[in-house]
Amino acid sequence: AQRVTQPEKLLSVFKGAPVELKCNYSYSGSPELFWYVQYSRQRLQLLLRHISRESIKGFTADLNKGETSFHLKKPFAQEEDSAMYYCALRLGTYKYIFGTGTRLKVLA
């Protein structure tokens, strides 16, 4: 069955420290993966998608098909990165499976 797993509910790091939010997926087809972010009192929004291979707000994510992972990374965390992060797998045209999310807290 298709599944997205985010093993950490909460990740706390100090400002300036590297961040890695883990995401593993289970899917037999060719995956399309996304990271969404929800800042406090704001709407859920797209952060980045694997096909774009871009860096957004200093975050990058590489699809590793061998390890079925799509971890989100940032070399130096900032306080404004504190938010809820969701990894999502798209199936077909427009059906998404989301992970349960990881709350990132960046401590001063």
Add this chain to the structure above:
Amino acid sequence: KAGVTQTPRYLIKTRGQQVTLSCSPISGHRSVSWYQQTPGQGLQFLFEYFSETQRNKGNFPGRFSGRQFSNSRSEMNVSTLELGDSALYLCASSLGGTDNEQFFGPGTRLTVL
């Protein structure tokens, strides 16, 4: 452009009742998706509509239904409410193509007593 709007923002119902939630997409967007968000399960896909047709469906019971109107506005209906239906219901709109980003609304918080 105005963002995705959802009404009402908060609802309290009792078990056995039914409820209708509304979603107005961004102007020009023809696809509307619905999600249920709960602390334990996270975001779960309910269904997606495009040009008044349901294109995709998640694994929810038939008590959950939806529709889309010719102006792309969408409604979601839950009949015979159960306590476990208490959740934040999010809708998202997009242009409808496979590479189009989806934009989320603020959600409707449904509490079932």
